[in-house]
Amino acid sequence: MKDILTIIFRLTVACLLAGLVMGVAFIATNKAKKHNIHVNEQKVMLSLLGYSAKNPAPETVAMHEVYRYLVGEGEDLAMGYLLPLRDGSFSFVTIDLAGTFVAQAPVAITAEKATEAEERTLAIGAAIGAGKAIRYADQTIVVTNNGKRTAYLLPGRFPGFKTFISAILALDPNFSILGLEIMEHEEDPGLGGEIVQNYFKKQFKGKSLETVKKLEVVKTPLPDEYRKALEAEKNGLGAEEVAGIQEQYKDNDIYALTGATISSRSVTNGVKAMVKKFAYRLAILDRVLVEQHIATSF
Amino acid sequence: MATDKTNLQLVVNGILNENPIFRLVLSMCPAVGISTTVMNGFMLGIAVLFVQVCSSCTIALFKNVIHPRIRIPTYTLTIATWVTVIDMVLAAYLPEAYAKMGIFIKLIVAFAIITMRLEMFASKENINASFWDGIGMGLGFMLGMMALGFVRELLGMGTLLGYDVLGFKPMLFFVLPLAGFFCVGLMMAFFNYIEIVYKRAKRA
Structure with missing residues (x-):
């Protein structure tokens, strides 16, 4: 004892x-x-977005963060968007699942505090009143240049081979993919870990919404010239040549990584779902914004 | 019971006589799974070196207050603590290195070599000896992993440290986990053979 x-x-x-x-x-x-x-x-x-230290973003480029929430009231579920307005304030717009406008409420929060998850939840909770449960879903960054939308940035997470992969996807206003970057993953080094390599992730570049909707993974080997174009940074291929080759493979499926079909497929499906859902939701949101005359900053 | 070896002997012992991979045959999972390239071997080796030294010193310091019945959970706890601390510190202050090493560091918690060294060495010796033993074991593991990575990267991908040296891929088979076992076995045989030759030459 x-x-x-x-x-x-x-x-x-x-x-x-x-x-x-x-x-x-x-x-x-x-x-x-x-x-x-x-x-x-x-x-x-x-x-x-194509900017780097050598080619910095001009001052006219602005990023507007939109946070999406799930709003539950009793049995009902709706989508809520925290939107930055043109006058610098924030508004929380609720849209039900059928796509009809439910409510709009001003949110008392500053731009700096809006980036902090807890502050945001508190402010939204106060704005929409008691009795409603909100859950954070995801965020979208609308990029504008001189007030015109130039791109959407979607940080997202999807299941990988073992655990979640988080990535940022850039789309142009027509929902064609501008680029994909893997932020965090725990795929096997040397196999699934290759998803971070240019010759895999750059395959998504330039794919249009129509192509993405039907995107599959094929197990045929990656053609040599395509690989060279994808790794242009490494072998110094000319920009025009690269663009030509990319144009040619633009509508093709994704070539799987050797020995990592599941990882390749996970990324492809993840990207597919992100693009499809985003395009659908944005159409609804934009329609509601026009109908309700809500002047957002983007 | 204190060791009568000098600090240098302790380090060399970890690299040669008791090399964790080729002699003690411990921590085979990472050796087989991760050693696909020289760089991977180096990264994991560095991480193991840190955790081994920190854990060895901690256990050597607290060895008298650790209840003998619960020493294994205590070792695991010590290792896990150091792994977590190193993981957080790297993520905060060396984000670039962390991007490459992060995945390896979390693996270390379950490494047999560290627990075994704590049980066999650090729990009996003083801090100084444990520190140098930790360095030796860490270096031994790192060099072993790099040697494996060298062979597997060269044969499997035709590259070294990411640079293309052969221009073609001789045997893709060597990158797959299964080939790690063949590689460890063949290299172990090679090192044993060298030892036999060396001893014979010494005797003659």
Whole structure:
């Protein structure tokens, strides 16, 4: 009996100590980590839009973040969008699943605070009143240049081979894919991990909504000239040549990675679902915005 | 019981006499799964080195207060704590290295080599000896992984450190996990053979 007590006591102390160490490390590093992630996301988003350190985005380019929520009231479920308005304030627009406008409520929140999930949830909760449960779904970034929409950035998550893959997808106003970047994944190194390589992820570039809807994965080997075009950064192929080859393969299916068909298929299906759902939802949202004369900033 | 080896001997011991991969044959899962390229081997090796040294020192420091019946859970807890701390620190301050190493670091919690070293060495020795033993084991593991990665990358993909040296892929088979076992076995035989030759030469 005495042994049991000592064992319990020592193990508890060990766990508490370990917890303390990890807790301190977490508090000390969390801010820097979040900052890194944010900086990295910004960098990736700009590079997907074709901007880099050498070719910085002009000042007329602006990014408008739209947050989508699921709003539940009793049995009913609806979509809620937190939209930035032209005058700098925010509004929460609720649309039911059939696509009809339900309500609009001004949200008292500043642009800086809107990026923080907790602040956002609190402010929205206060705006729409009690009795409604809201759950964060996803976010979309509408990119405008001189007030005209030039692209949509969709950060998303979809199931991979073992666990979720998070990625950012860039679409042009016609929902053709501008680019895909894998942000986080735990696929097998050397096999499924190859999804981060240009010769895989760049295959999505230029695919139109119509192509994406029917997109499949084929197990034939990647043609050499296509691979060269996809890896143009590495072998210095001319921009025109690359564009020519990409045009030629534009409507083809995705060539699977050797030994990682499941990972290839997961990414393809994930992208497919993201594009299809986004195009559908945006059409509804835009129609509602026009009908209700809501002046958003994008 | 204190070891009578010098610090240098402890390090060399980890690299040669008790090499974790080719002699102790421990942590075979990562050795087989990850050692597809030299760079992967190096990354995982560095991560193991850190965790091994930190855990060894911690256990050597607290060895007198660890109840002998619950030493295994305590070791696991120690390793897991260090893995988590290193994971968080890297993510915060070295995001570029973390992007490459992140996936490997989380794997380390279950490495047999670290637990085994804590049980066999750190729980009996002082901090200084444990520190150098940890360095030796970490380096031994790293060099072993890099040697495996060298063979597998060269034969499987025809590249070294990502640079194309052969221009073609001799045997794609070597990149697959299964080939890791063949590779470990063949290299073990090779090193054993060298040892026999060396001992014979010494005797003569």
